[in-house]
Amino acid sequence: MKFFFDNCLSPRLATALNALVEPEHSVVHLRDKFATPTPDTDWIVRLSEEGGWIIVSGDLRISKRPTEREVWRAAKLTTFFMADGYQNLDEWQQVRVMIEKWPQIMDLAERTGRGSAFRVPIRSRKIETL
Numbered sequence: 001m002k003f004f005f006d007n008c009l010s011p012r013l014a015t016a017l018n019a020l021v022e023p024e025h026s027v028v029h030l031r032d033k034f035a036t037p038t039p040d041t042d043w044i045v046r047l048s049e050e051g052g053w054i055i056v057s058g059d060l061r062i063s064k065r066p067t068e069r070e071v072w073r074a075a076k077l078t079t080f081f082m083a084d085g086y087q088n089l090d091e092w093q094q095v096r097v098m099i100e101k102w103p104q105i106m107d108l109a110e111r112t113g114r115g116s117a118f119r120v121p122i123r124s125r126k127i128e129t130l
Contacts, residue, residue: 041067078113
């Protein structure tokens with residue numbers, strides 16, 4: 001599986017997770033794949049065209065703003081949105097949350113159909129379907 005981290009998530013965390021999951025899987029940060037700044041709608045379309053990508057995002061607004069939402073829905077990319085408050089955690093707390101949730105993220109990514117969407121909570125153990 002190919003996981004894509006947007007600019008709301010740490011590039012260093014993406015690199016660390018990639019080291020843990022390769023060679024079977026990969027984790028790529030937006031900055032390593034696209035020029036910055038790249039609008040959300042552009043990278044969503046490009047990932048959809050390439051196929052096989054799973055988004056991990058810190059920007060739940062993608063699912064709410066009309067333009068981004070329309071493009072994201074049409075792309076049918078499985079997406080895991082980190083819950084509100086994740087961005088307010090310090091870097092080590094973000095690492096802890098992501099590592100704690102990662103097995104569940106991988107399991108859901110493998111078991112669910114294209115275009116599934118989830119909210120990854122900070123405190124609760126269960127990832128929620130959107």
